Amino acid sequence: MKFGDILLNFCQWVFRFIILNFLWVIFMVLGGVVLGIMPSTVAMFHVLRKWIQGEMDINIFKTFKDVYKREFITSNKCGLIFLLIFAFLALDLNILYQIQAIYSTILYVIVMAVLFFVSMSFLYFFPTYVQYKLSVKDYIKNSFILCLSSPFETILILVGFGILYYIVKINPGLIIFFSTVVPSYWVMHVLYKKFLKLQKSF
Template sequence: MEMKGMMGGFYKISEWIMRLSVTNILWLICSIPFVFVLLPILFAETTDQVTSNLIIAAVIAPFTLFPATAALFGVARKWVMGEVDAPLLRTFFKNYKESYVQAMLGGILYAVLFAILIVDFRVYLVKLGSMGIVSYLFVALIVLVGVSLLNFFSMLVHYHMKTLQLLKNALLITIGRPLRSLSTVVMCGVVLFISFSSPKLMFLVPFFTMSLVGVIAFWNFYGIYTKLQMQAEKAAEAEAEEERKRLEEDAAIMLPNTEDGRTTIK
């Protein structure tokens, strides 16, 4: 029996808290090696310690963080598409298993790309003081690649494509739909800012942060997908209409020419 009124509202809120927190915890558990390497950066005392930990984290990420994130996006896909009662454990690990290889391969490329951009950013910011303004260009590129990574995960769990096609289309969608990309940056940025803005809010990180990012990112991607699908349907309808008119014009050439109703080509 479905509850209504205020109690029904509280029940639905508690359900979503459970869904988001369980999925986020599953993601965190599957990313444990990456998290263990990344955490010491918060307490690092020298730049060399930060750099060494980032290098190790970049090596580990494609094998742990990226498959776990793909699995999380698989669950977010179910929610955005209306399947809110999909079994969490089964959906998560099914997507983890099915998308592991592609997530790993894509993760290797993205890890290398992020490493190059971060190194260039540091070089222009610290080493080349007179060209420090150029470092902001690399910040923009890092954000752009970050959004394309979110689109990559969304496409990975929504389409059956080869890895290179996923990477190419993720970048094309990110660049070709700037408003959606900006929306993803702003909304995900707000979630991350709130999560890390205060020690009192850090509890959001293990329970809600990544789940919310996954839902927001896939929701924006699904908006792009729905619009592209509508455009494709309209184009198909227009093409069918043109074909119908062409057939009618061809049929108009055929005119009755005898009393028995036979026709001949004019």
Template structure:
């Protein structure tokens, strides 16, 4: 029997808290090697942060990226209305299915992030006269982060080659500036809340990743539905044009035949 009223609302809220919690914990557990190697960055001196960053960057495509893709696969089910899917089975099945693509895509993204961050550091710290250029690299880093989020959404939603997914993730990020901006704002708010206070940092291991995944895929799915609608309208217009062209050709044949019959009767 379905509960209604305030009790029903509280039950649904607690159900969603449980879902977000379970998926976020699975994401953290599957990313433990990356988290373990990255953790010294948060308490080390700047000079001692280089090695942990390098090691965690090497490990990220093999742990963090497949785990994130699996988390997005569950978020996809939720956004598309399948809220009662088995969490563990859905997560680990998609972890296995999307492992190679998320790993190869992760290697490309890690290389791009390393290049941009290295350039940003050079312009920010060493080339003071070109410091304004560093803001360009900050903007590129933000766009690259959004394209990475779109990449995860596409990995779990489309059956494409990795190169096509990477290209389409970048094109979607650049071609839909409003959606890109909304993704930056909404995901940025979650990240800011998670890190804004030590008292709120419990959100990171329990909810932040899964909430970002739901928001990001919901935003991506809105674009997907619009593109699908546009494609359907274009297909209908093409079919109508083909039908009219066919009717015109048939009519022309009939008129030609009638003219030939009239000529023969004369």
């Protein structure tokens, strides 16, 4: 591949990421942020999955809008469940932090570990959501199961996040690309390979 072709391909990807990041922000705001973040993120992951599958010529705006509207209610139901879990763990941490005792320190560490696991499961939720058609309960359950059964993928995702953080730290101007869409693309890319392996095992 010639250098000109490589440069053109790179510019096309940058343009796609800019457009998708812009749509993510706009539709999140249109949903009042609180109600917009879940369907907007689901729509973003749906588009990213299409790209990873090689469907590069899709209409980004139409695809994003259609998924956003279709999954608005269901995705927010799932988001509410995760929000309640996070709120419960945050309350536990706050209580344990104020207790001066050895056992409270141990429990604090345990709850922190659980919080990390729930956070990763929440991250796994979006690729799971766009990969399968399930009930709200099964989306949540499968996100936790997938996270629990994917230690290698979790490490790979965290390493990728670390590299992206380092790149942004050196070049702060890139945060517009690396803040949402690029990390999400990396998560979708890693877990899509996991999904393909799971399909072959059945």
